[in-house]
Amino acid sequence: MIKPAEWQLALPLALAFASIFLAPLLMLVGVSFFNDDKISQPGLAQWAKFLGDPFSYKVIADTLLLGVKTVCATIVVGYPLALVYLDAPPRLQKVMIFVIVMPLLLSVVVRTFAWIVVLGREGVINQLLISLGIISEPLRLLQTELGLVISLTQIEMPLMLLPLISVMSRLDPNLRDASAALGASRWRTLFTVIVPLSMPGLVAGCLLVFASSTTAFISQTVIGGVRLIYLPLLIWQQSLVVFNWPFAAVVSITLLISVLTVVSALSWLGRRSGGYVHG
């Protein structure tokens, strides 16, 4: 048998991607430049309608802010967990990584459902707070942004922890010992040694969490309800309820561009910080 040139082995997947990934995305862009939902009159009317409406900017801002809040929440609790993982004995590490990865393999719908049971009017949190006498009336947690951010923190946490842990476990443990021997407190070691060196993992985690939480349709609609409107809900309404495909295309392209802008800005920052550490 004749040996094929190596690159030719990538051809079948390249063809599949060209025909069922790239072509649909190009068509999506094309459809957005039609005025009517029958897709017969080319024009910029849908773009004008979306970009001319102040409400659109509020939805875009809310969606990006939801991503930022979720990223912050996953860092605040996730980073310390990664630090604890780093110091744990190998046996405990195995258990911890299992616990961390497990939710990733669990359906997003199941994880979202779990938060309905926890956050509901008769949910765990309300019952706990009432029985402790802290509140007398149940708090509204479902259909609030707070509830949504709490749920997304759990749902997206593995995406933050995996890259963090993978970068942190490669750090030379001598660095921390050296820092301590030179008299730095553990806080100082954390912020001047560990955080800068783990930056690539942190940035990768932020990227994944941001991209995933801004498009988390199920959690946004089920926990957030219909009154909190984010871009994914708008896309779904316009395409599958109102059947205005050109407008839905405009919103999806907006979602794509806003998410990719933030993601590339973050990875640029990541590369810069990487340079800082090694230089």
Place this chain on the structure above:
Amino acid sequence: MGRRRSFVDLSYGVVIGTLATIALLIIVAPVVIVLTTSFTEGRSLKFPPTGFSLQWYEALFDPSKSRQIHRAALNSLEVAACSTAFGILLGSMAALGLARGRHRLGRVVDGFFMSPLVLPGLTFGLAALMYFTLIGFRPSLNLIIAGHMIVTVPFILRTTTASLSQLDPALNDSSQSLGASWLYTLRRVTLPLIAPGIFAGAFLAFMASIDNVPVSLFLSTARTDMLPIRMWGMMESTLDPRIAAVSGVLITAAFLLMLVMEWTVGLTRRMRE
């Protein structure tokens, strides 16, 4: 000085320890709570559950009462199996093709193949719906399989590429210098060595397909219902307690599968690489 330092270090231990405990609690508690609630005797999903019963599991496994859920689950399994099979074939070939290329174009192509991981899934889902509809395809499971293959193949590509990069090129060269053909070398040397990597990626791809919402949301219809979409429906209207039983089944399945994958291919080690 010494005392101040020990106080500072103590505060470090307390703050970091507390936050890490909160993180673990947030990760684990909801799963445990759902699992417990699914065995409730009551008509609603309260925690702690009142009494113990298997009523929601019985309702879930009843072939006539829960026919739609069964149909959706079978569709999801079929789509996951087929899209993973295609993904293994195309993905491992592509990984072999791009592995040793130092070419710039190779890296661009690799980035293109990985892009479904960061691209908003809903954008691709909607694009696929428009594309298939406008070129005249009728909704079918085959289209969902194609869509799932695109969004899950990056997992296979990533783990396979990682195993290939750890492969000693001398193995290939010695096999060929001993007269083995390219195909024989691939079959007897390369593939057995990278098989665990492919397998780990295939597992992640399979789970991602089972769990996929954005593509299924747009490509599935009443006839080709998918499990996550059906479950979403069960939560959206009135909360159907059978969803706790579905969750219980999925939690148990994910747990067992993960144990098996950990023992066979060291899944968590591969995910950290």
